[in-house]
Amino acid sequence: MTFLPYVAASYTLGVVVPAGFALAAWRRMRGASARLAAIDPRRARRAAAADARSQAEDRP
Amino acid sequence: MTRKRRRLYLLLACAVGVGSASALALSAFQSSLTFFVTPTQIAQKDPPPGQVLRLGGLVQQGSVRHVMDGTEPEALFRVTDGKSSVMVDYVGVLPDLFREGQGIVAIGSIRPNGTFRASEVLAKHDSDYMPKEVVAALKKSGHWNPAAGQPPPAATWWDKSKFKPVDAMRQAAGTGRTGG
Amino acid sequence: MTVDATASLAPPRRNLHRFANPGRFLRLAGVVLPYLAIGGLVLTTIGLVWGMFFSPADWQQGDAVRIMYVHVPAAWLASAGYAGIAACSVASLVWRHPLADLAAQEIGPVGAGFTAVCLITGSLWGKPMWGAWWVWDARLTSVLVLFFLYLGHIALIRAFDNPERGYRAGAILALVGAVDLPIIKFSVDWWHTLHQGNTFSLTGAPHMYISMLWPLLFTTLGYSLVFAAIVTARLRAAVMERRIRALLLARVDERGVAERVAA
Numbered sequence: 001m002t003f004l005p006y007v008a009a010s011y012t013l014g015v016v017v018p019a020g021f022a023l024a025a026w027r028r029m030r031g032a033s034a035r036l037a038a039i040d041p042r043r044a045r046r047a048a049a050a051d052a053r054s055q056a057e058d059r060p
Numbered sequence: 061m062t063r064k065r066r067r068l069y070l071l072l073a074c075a076v077g078v079g080s081a082s083a084l085a086l087s088a089f090q091s092s093l094t095f096f097v098t099p100t101q102i103a104q105k106d107p108p109p110g111q112v113l114r115l116g117g118l119v120q121q122g123s124v125r126h127v128m129d130g131t132e133p134e135a136l137f138r139v140t141d142g143k144s145s146v147m148v149d150y151v152g153v154l155p156d157l158f159r160e161g162q163g164i165v166a167i168g169s170i171r172p173n174g175t176f177r178a179s180e181v182l183a184k185h186d187s188d189y190m191p192k193e194v195v196a197a198l199k200k201s202g203h204w205n206p207a208a209g210q211p212p213p214a215a216t217w218w219d220k221s222k223f224k225p226v227d228a229m230r231q232a233a234g235t236g237r238t239g240g
Numbered sequence: 241m242t243v244d245a246t247a248s249l250a251p252p253r254r255n256l257h258r259f260a261n262p263g264r265f266l267r268l269a270g271v272v273l274p275y276l277a278i279g280g281l282v283l284t285t286i287g288l289v290w291g292m293f294f295s296p297a298d299w300q301q302g303d304a305v306r307i308m309y310v311h312v313p314a315a316w317l318a319s320a321g322y323a324g325i326a327a328c329s330v331a332s333l334v335w336r337h338p339l340a341d342l343a344a345q346e347i348g349p350v351g352a353g354f355t356a357v358c359l360i361t362g363s364l365w366g367k368p369m370w371g372a373w374w375v376w377d378a379r380l381t382s383v384l385v386l387f388f389l390y391l392g393h394i395a396l397i398r399a400f401d402n403p404e405r406g407y408r409a410g411a412i413l414a415l416v417g418a419v420d421l422p423i424i425k426f427s428v429d430w431w432h433t434l435h436q437g438n439t440f441s442l443t444g445a446p447h448m449y450i451s452m453l454w455p456l457l458f459t460t461l462g463y464s465l466v467f468a469a470i471v472t473a474r475l476r477a478a479v480m481e482r483r484i485r486a487l488l489l490a491r492v493d494e495r496g497v498a499e500r501v502a503a
Contacts, residue, residue: 002297003304003368010361011292014310017357018284018466021350022277025473032480039487068334075415082419086430094431095377116432155371157300165434182370187436189305189448191296206299 096165098141109172115148116165116184117141121207124160139166139176150178157183161207186210262479265339269476273469280465287458295455307365309455313463314358318386319421321351321467325393326418329411339475341407342482344414345397346474350467352390359383370434378427379435382420389417 086093096116097105107113116139123138129151135158138145148166158164163184168177188211198204204212291309298305325347331340362380363373374380397410428437439447446453 006364010307029477032477187439192299195299
């Protein structure tokens, strides 16, 4: 293949840059959702409600 | 008038202002925004010898001669835009795309005798993308000679109703592959 | 303004603000994101492999034409991303749409990244074909200006202690800079450039043989979905981060009130 170094460099760039952005965005999203889950009162309430419901189901 | 609507109109007014200001600025700098001048423009303006110019056009068919300038290869050719042409000479390695009929940009200056001395030659490829086989087939069938000019208009490559290349083109590609 | 004019303005406002609800956005984005990401990954991979190994070499450019399968989508997304920022800026300035500010802020770095890919792959294409890494023609220069506009927007929107002022300043810069988009598009028609003219137009047939057009369509669509997925994920993270800040601030406020009551 002629001009292989130029083509290979372009393809590398076209893979590495979007992959880097995607990975960073994914990690940021995961971190934010974990931190939010730890302090979110709404989610805590929902979890407590689910807890109560499962306990109610456990009772005969 | 609501506040939202007022903000929208204000924004549109600003857009018109910024747009027309840019249009004026761009048309004022027209000559410096253009990357190269054509042989016709050189013939009209007659720039002073020694002034560095970028000359753009097609390499005229049948005009290319290679000679030796001492130990270095020298290329002599005419650059044309269809109306007028300029003789160019260049010592050095030409880009891969250089050939007769190819668009090029030569950087250099006019000599007093009217020929153009290039210190650098850049190749300009056009916006038509085709496999080699198709071009070979078109050449063989006499539809198009790449050295002589532009490819046949793109509309003829396509059968609009089917969004596929027209049959003649596909057949040309087919014969090109079996033939070569 | 007449009554019916305000009436005609009311529905779009309600529509726009339907998506302004952060909870609804998070749910919707959570549903859409996997499709965008997987679709983008699949289409881009098919297009890149097709372009590298199965599409023909060009009659004049040989194998260097394969750079196109990265360069053209990057160039398209550089412009489309900036157009997206400009659209968000209008929504921000006119309707004070709260998600538009965050969207403009999150598109910026991604668009700048794709613009850099466009510029560098263009350079890698220019050296073997033209014989120069870079020339100051109108197309290349206007795309470089776009890159600097992105950098300016990224810096300006984050430059203020009060985020609202940053959003306002960023939106104004984005809208003034949007004048560069038609200049990029038409630079090859308005001026003599070393860069080629447009291969694609809205009205005419594409100046590209079909065996090269297909992989290009795949990578263009694929990269567009990847771009959308990245922006959606960043925006999702930004919405959650804003909610975290709000919750923590509320907590600090509560504590302050409690201390004052105790004192």
